[in-house]
Amino acid sequence: MVRDPQLMLEVAELLFREAELLDDGSFHEWLEGVADDIRYVMPATEVLPPSKEPQVLKRREQQRWGEIDVQEERLRFWLYDEDHNSLTMRIRRLDTGMAYAELPESITSRMVTNVRAWEEPEEGLIRVTSKILVHQVRHEDHEDFFVGRRWDKYRRVDGQLRLLWRYVELGHPVLPRTISILF
């Protein structure tokens, strides 16, 4: 049962619009939808033996939602480990005209699906989970797919939802290529 159909529609529209902005290369406009205190992280995917231990599973959930309170545990060799300033840096890099990884700009198609959204009234936040499939063409026939899951938190500011937390788990133990795009 959808907990809040109105919210689902609002969030779906937001995610589809976001995908459109990123596919269009409107990165500065995308950044306007991001909270000043954003955290945007992506761990490397490793294939490890499964654990059924409640403690381990709980820790994984906390990690996905950014609720690890031990600072030492946040120290990782992240793929993405972004705040507003570093996201700005990445976008301004593309503006230099010398970021050859994106020259010419990749042709990207982001497909967002499996969207779920609900409000956490006590924290004043919207939580969203989704899946993303990104097709990236660099040039000629150099093309790859990235597949991943996302855990987002949004804060409502002046009626608009602003991205506050994003955790992206890609499904690639070996990435098909180095990463020059956002998810």
Place this chain on the structure above:
Amino acid sequence: MSGIMDMVHLDTGLVDCAAYSPEVYVEELDRVFGRTWIFVGHVAQVPRPGDFVTGWIGETPVALVHGGDGAIRGFVNRCATSQRPFLAYDAGHLDRLTCPAHRRGYDTLGRRLGSEPADDAACLTPVPRLSVYGGLVFGSLAGSGETLEEHLGEARWYLDNYVLREDIGGLQLLPGVQRYRMPGNWKLLAENFAGDDYHVAITHASVLSLRAQQVEPRIINSPGRQATDPIFSVATGYRHGVPHGLLEVRVGDDFYNHDLMRAQTISPRAVDWVNTRKDAVDRRLAHLPAKPYSFHVGNLFPTFSIIGNGTSLEAVGLLVWHPRGPNETAVTQLGFVDAGAPLELQEQMAFALSHQQAAAGVFAPDDHENFERLAKSVQTAVARTVPFNYEMGLADEGRDVRPPEWQDPAWPGLVLPRFTELIQRDFYRYWMTLMTTGAGNGA
């Protein structure tokens, strides 16, 4: 292999595109990856008995296993009966190793458990030689040959003083192993790290421009144009040994002062740590009239690359270029911070590495673009008539550029101008030797 001698021309610095052909690749798996020492992991990946991590030597899957007896062993990750890799995970912890095909079991020492039938007692195939240097684990598929110490040669001095720093606590492994595909022949990626400091200002111009604009202070780990101290490239093993290349070898206080200045924006403890690192080098090398403050990047033949240790503000990245065909490479990259550094500085270090030479950093994707374009054209008919050109610095071949007052005693290695292709030429000199002498070994 015949024909190799016609591919590498040391006198002119030309390397024929045939050196990257499918025929040569098949031979390389034997003659290079079957005989040299390949980095397979770090002891911190398998701290407890029962811990394992999997990887490769060439295209051969291998596993490091911390045995119940306390010893770390290397096994070919292949069951003695089914030929299937018995370890299906990247890393983990097991008390016994069980092949999923027939549930054939081994203990953590590689011995067969519960042999049924009794006449079949085959154990796991060990990696013939495994050797550890300062926590770095290397494997060799050759049962004999030079030792790891001999293989590393004078590059050990650079590892000891500027990477491992064991006297001040050494390296701390960061959780998170990055693995990614890079197009291009493994040799091109390896010799890029070994000897090509020339591409940095051009390929990575966007990052240098961002540094100048001060957009993100956490990736400004270099004094940039304010620096006047000399920067060198270094070859070890030149002409007679295994060729290793070290780049951005910095002599003088410019980078130290810049590290201090940046550490002051982090914490007093971070400043203390910058000084601890500097003091340790000064203490160890007090007998030298001149010495580097650091080197930033390098490659130890054939495929073990190092980056990020040029400053106190960046984590050390250790990369391995795994061959995946004549035109494709798989990278495994680990990250390390200084174990003794305060947490806030460790965070800065990890941030800097993740954002620079890493899978989603702002450096590696630009390199990727070069190699992707290059890989596409290297086997064309035209390419076969236009060799790779490594002639830079040929006129000064073999000359050490240190002034006389630095020579007594001099630190190890052949010290070169920053921009030269001597290191690449020596890389192919040794590669040619491996390809044309002795027998291969099967990687």
